[in-house]
Amino acid sequence: MPLYEFYDNALNVIPLSDEQRGQVSFGTDAVVAGLADRVERGGSVGIDGWYGVDWRSLIGALTAALSERGIEAETVSTAGLYLPQDEIATYQATYETDDPSFGWVNSEGTLQDLLDQGAVEDLRQRLTAEREQALIVYGPGACVAELQDAYDLRAYADFTMQPMLWQMWGGELVPFGSDEPAPDYAWKKYYYNDFYLLYRQKKQAFQTMDLYLSAVHSDALVAVPTDVYNHVIDELVKRPIKQVKILQPGPWGAYRYKDLWDVPGLEANAWNELAGIELSILVDLGGPVNLNMPTQNIMQRPVQLVGQHVNDTYPDLFPLQVWLDDGYFPKPVPFERSSMPIHDHPSTDYVREHFNEPLGRYETYYIIESYKGSSTWMGYKEDADLEEWERLCRASENQVEIPNWQDYVSRWDTNVGDLFLIPPGTTHGHGGNQMILELDTGPSVAGTEYSFFTYDFARPTWDDETKTMTGKPMKMHTKHSFDNHRFIRENRVRSHHRARPITVDGDGKFRKDQYTSLPEMPFHIERVFMEHEAVNDTEGRFMHIATLAEGKRVTVRSVANPDWSTTIDRFQSCIIPAGMGEHVYVNEDGSHALVVIIRLKEG
The missing domain is CATH 2.60.120.10 (Jelly Rolls)
Known part of the structure; x- marks a missing residue:
């Protein structure tokens, strides 16, 4: 699914003293020069980092800068420290599972599970031996615990979620144990295994790093010494924090965004994320280039950010998220065009049992704008044959239309200020001709989405290359949906789920x-x-x-x-x-x- 980032009014301003600002390197040339100035002949540098970093550009520029200073450098990619690809794949497969849509969170593993310990020990010996050349080790895992004290300089090169996803979907992501992209890299590898290994290694590397590198854009690097970086995090979580929101065309692709925001390339709009763990944070430190980092970083101060109860109950979890669902159409369209998929969400018990996640998806719809014909789908009609509905959905799997689907799902007229309570197992969906503010729990430390799609009108979805509704119909999750279903009918929706202020x-x-x-x-x-x-x-x-x-x-x-x-x-x-x-x-x-x-x- 394509994603578009929107940077207007997204800056968080963190004041630094003149001394602190003087320690920050703004821009790629300054960052590379600063790194090179700290490398001595025969010295060692470890640059750990997240998926997505343009290592070739960074290391190429660094070795060139060292050469200009008369220092020869040998570079070592951490790809050579990993187990063979077939062994990595076997490990990952445990967490991908055979579920076609979801996996099982690796809640205990570390990056060391995928490393060849003999290769790690050989590298440690090289790092601690005397030599004429500088030795630069780079890539995910460069500063694992077994190596971190062997370097003269330790850095962490960070990357944000959305650009990394662009690489993954484009077949350009370089995974563990490789220096080349893996066109067939599957998203479940990341969300259920690789993310957690990277995240735990990141927290480990942060304990001893000397420099934090914001490396989202290879031509706009920012380097921050650890003490200044920690000051920035401390100051951020004292203040209200804005994030870089994302806009996504989707299966219904509406158009209110055209009146609100100028987003180059976006030609239909569905889901927009305004706040949540997936988004990035942009920080103005008073220099010519802004610091760009993932929201996971502010979870380094969990008690200040999310509170003691959340930290104790759901470690590492950012528990809430906010979405804005577009629904404006300049001309009337059928509900099969204006509606999001009919779906439901899982409970905490369900995600713990099936996916090893900490918290279920509990949702609300707040109607933030409404237009003529505005509507929300929720619950089932009192006289609907729900066994027949389940049979029709399972038989369809969104490949065959269910012409009389409105005989089953209840439609509710809406107005601004209406609030729908949507506990797990409740059938629902945005019906169009309104803007919905989704206010939800975030079930996953990694930001994994848990919506169980039941029926999407067997329609084509958005193709962002052709900018038309000619993409393949969305895949459904009918087994999970009906296993999780509560079969709530409209009288209960009316009496319990239509909240009042x-x-x-x-x-x-x-x-x-x-x-x-x-x-x-x-x-x-x-x-x-x-x-x-x-x-x-x-x-x-x-x-x-x-x-x-x-x-x-x-x-x-x-x-x-x-x-x-x-x-x-x-x-x-x-x-x-x-x-x-x-x-x-x-x-x-x-x-x-x-x-x-x-x-x-x-x-």
Whole structure:
């Protein structure tokens, strides 16, 4: 699925002292020169890193810079430290499983599981021996525990999720044990195994690294010494944090985005992620090039970010996410064109049993815009034959149309401010002619998606090369969907799943609502109306994600430390760390603003 990043108003500004800023290298030329200046004749350098880094460009530039300084260098790729590819594949297969759509999280493995320990020991001996040439070791695993103390200089080259996915889908990703792309690399290898090995090695490497390298763009590197990097992370998680949102064309591909954002190359829009673990964070350190890093990095300060309860209950997990689903069509279209797939989500028990994930997918739909004919699909009609519906879906597998599908699934007229509670097993889907704010739990440390598609109208989906709806129909997950199903009917939807707002705070100048909920839903949805400003509080325990639903621009500012602030535009989110405490929303426009907030119930 194609992804488009949107960088407008995404910068997080972290102030550095003149001394700190002077230690940061901005731009590839400065980074390479700075690295070369720290390498002595006969010295050793280990540059560990994530998938996606352009190693050839980085190492080529470094060796050229060393040559200019009269230092010869030998380079060693970590590809030679790994087990043979067939043994790596056998290891990965355990976690890919035979499930056609999902895998099993490798919750214990480390990168050492895939390394040839004899090759690692041979390299260690070379690193500790005297030599004339400098020795540069690079690639994932360069700074494993067995090698980290043998280097004179240790660096970590980092990469963000979306550009890495572009490489994977284009057959250009270089995997473990190779210096060449693997065109057949399968996404399940990454999401269920390789991510976790890389992540654990990254945390290990961070303990002894001397330099952090932002290496998302080979022509825009940034190098940050460890003490300055740690300062940046410490300062980030004190403040509201913005992320680089993504926009995705999908099976229904709508067009409201054209009125809102200029995104080169995007010609239809479906799912947009506004906040979540998959996204990247852009940081202005006061130099000519911005620091770009994955959101996983701020999980280095979990208690400040997500709170003690989440850290204790779901280690490493960023538990919430926010999506914006487009649904505007300038001319009327049938529901089979405007609707997202009919689907449901799994519970915590289900994902633990089947995928070894920590948390289920609990979802809400907040209607943020509505147009004529706006609708949401949820639950089944009271008189629907649900055994027949299941039989039809299983027989179809989205290859054969079910002409009378509306005889089974219930349609609900919608308006702005409606909130649908969607616990696991509830059949639902965006019906179109509206914009939906999805406020959900994030089930996976890696950002794996858990939606069980049941029926997608046997329609072609989006082909981003031709920019037409001529792609293959989406694959369904009917077994998981019906194994997980609760077969909820419309009367229960009406009585239990259509939440209503209850006023819990306000003074005439602002109002805070909290929507009614269900016991199984682990979070609250709240909204704050204001003319000029409104107060709120994380209580030191609850991470909030706030989205500006109405208004032009709002500033989110700490009460105790007013410098800890950011601004968000309409349909933009920010993360408010649990440790931030009392904060204020300031409406920059001064007329009317509405912020929608998701926060956990327990903290």
